[in-house]
Amino acid sequence: MAKETVVVVCPGRGTYNAPELGYLARHHAGSPWLAYFDAVRSAAGKPTLTELDGAKKFDAKLHPRGDVAAPLIHACAFLDFLTLDRERFEVVAVTGNSMGWYTALACAGAVSGEHGFAIADAMGVNSQKHAAGGQAVIVMAGEDWRVDPETERAVEAACGRVGVLPSIRLGGMLVVAGPEAALDALNAHLPPLPRPPLRLAGHGPFHTPLMQASADAARGQLPADWFSTPDVPLIDGRGKVWRRFETDAAALWDYTFGHQILEAYDFTAAITVALREFAPDRVVLLGPGETLGGAIGQAIVAQRWLDIDSKSVFSLRQEEDPFLVAMGREAQRRIIAI
Template identity: 40%
Template sequence: MAKKRVIVVCPGRGSYTRETSNYLSGLKPDISSHIISFDKKRESENLTRISELDKNNFRSKIHMTGENASPLIYACSVKDFMLIDKTKYDIVAICGNSMGWYIALALGGAITFDKGYDLIQTMGTLTQNHGSGGQIIYPIINDEWQIDIEKKELVLKEIENSNSFISIYLGGYIVIGGDQNSLDRLLKKLPRNDKYPFQIPFHSAFHTSLLSGVVATAQSSFNRNIFNRPSIPLVDGRGNIWSPWSTNKSELYNYTLGHQIIKPYNFSASIEVALKEFCPDNIILLGPGNTLGGPVAQVLIDHNWNDLKAKSEFVQNQAENPFVLSMGIDEQRGIVM
C-alpha cells in the first residue's frame, strides 16, 4: 500500500494546559532518550526537569512561563513526531505556528534535536526576561468559520488606531501585539464576542518591533553553523519554502533569529502554501493539545480545500473521514500511530 502524503504542523505557546498534563508518560526508549537529554540540560541550568514539570500539578505561573512552557511543548511535540507511523505516512512538509517554527526546524533536520532544545529554551527565556508588551487574540470569522470581511476591516482599523501591531495571522483569528497601554485600549474598544478580545497570559508582543531588543542577544547566543539544509521541506511564517536542495543556511539563520522575531507570523499563509505546493492526503497536528485544529480548519474553509465551505461541513467530514489528524485527540492519535 502506498504511503499517504502528510503535512506535519507544530504547535506554539499556549498549547500545554491543565488538560495535557502527563503528556510525556509511558515513553518508548528511543523517545525517552531525548527527554533525558533535555532534562540533563535543564538540571545544568538549575531548572526543573521537563519530565517533572509534566508530572507536577499544572500551575499557570509555572507551566506557562517562557522558560518552562517552551521546552515542555517542544518535548511533547518530539514525542508525537516520533510516534507517527513512517511506514504509513510520508512527511512531505513541516510548518508551525510561532514558536512552532523552532520545533519545525528540529523535526525537519535543519538543526539537531539537542540544538532545537537549546534554541527553544534560549528564546523562551529571552522573551520572558527581555520581551515587552503582550498579545490579544480576536476572531474575524462568523459562526461557520468563514472570514467576515467587515469584522476583519474593523479589527485592522482598531489595530492601527491603537498603535499596536499584527502579531500572527492565525486562520480565523488575528493575534495582536502591542504595549500594555495599546492593548488596554483594544480590550475596551473591540466588540465583545464570547470570551474575546482575550489577552494571552505570559506572552510578550511576539513577532513585533517591540522584541527588537531580543534579536542581538539571540544572534549572539548561536553560531550560524548550527543550521543545516533541512531533510524535509519547511514552510515558514511568510509562506516561504526551505527546501533540502536549495536552502541557504545563512539566510535560514537570519530569518529565524531576525525577521520572524520582529515581523508578523503568517500561519495562515504557511498552511495555504503547504496545501497547494505539497497536496497532502492528510494534515497531522502535533500535540500537546489541539489548539491549531480550529485555525487549520478555517484556512481550509477560506480556500475551499476539498470543496470545504463551512464549519458544519468540516465537522461532518472529520467524523466520517478525517482530513486533519490531531495527535492531541486520542481517537485520531490512534490513526496516526
C-alpha cells in the first residue's frame, strides 16, 4: 500500500496552556529524549520539563514565560514528530510558526535533536531580550473564514499610520508588534473588525527590528556548525523551501538568527507553499494544543484547496476524513501516531 504524504507543522508560543498541562506525561512518559532534555536542564540548574509538565496546576505567571514555554512546546512537538507512523505516512516537508521554526529545524534534520533542544531552550531565554514593546492579534477573517481584501488593506494602512509593524501573518489573522504607545493608538485607526484586537500578555515585539538584542544573543551563543542540510524540505517564514541538495547550511543559520527574528514571519505563505509545492494527502499539526488549526484552516480556505472555500466546508471535510490532523486532538492523534 502506498504511503500517504504529509506536511508537518510545528507550533510556536501560546500553544501550551492549562488544558495541555501533563501533555508530556500523557503521551511521552518514559521517552529517552525526554530524559535527556530533563538532564540538560537539571545540569543547568533549571526546572526539568517533567517537573514543569507535572505541576499540580497551570501557573499563568510561570508556564507561558518564554524560558519555560519554549522548551516545553518544543519537547511536546518534537516527541510527537517521532511518534508519526512512518510505515503509513511519508513526511514530504516540514514547517513551523514563529518559535516553531526551531522545532522544524530538528524535525527536518537540519540540526540534531540535541542541538534543536539547545536552540529552543536558549531562544526561550533570548526571546525576552528586546527593546520595549509587545504584540496584538487582529482578526480580519469573518465567520466564514474569508478575508475581505479591502479590510486587509485598511488594517495595514492603520498600522502604518501609528508605527505598528506586521509580526506574523497567520491565515485570517495578523499579529502586529511595536512600542506599547503605538499599540495603544492603533485601535482608533482600525476599520470595523469581527472583534477588537487582543493584546498578548507577556509577548515582546517578536519578528521586528526591536528584537535585535535577541538576535545578537543567538548569534553569539548558537554556532553555525550545528546546522547542516535538511533531510526533508524545510519551509521557512517567507515561504522559501530549503531542500537537501540546494541548502547552504551557513545561510540557513544566518536566516534563523537574522531575518527569522527581525522580520515579519509569514506563516500563511509557508502553508500556501506547502499546499502548492507538495500537494500533501494531509497536513499534520504537532502538539501541544490545536490553536494553530484555525490559522491553517483559514490559509486552506484562502487557496480554496480541495474546493474548501469556507469554514463550514472545512468543518464538514474534517468530520468525514480530516485533511488537517491535529495531534493535540486525541481522536485525530490516533490517525497518525504509532
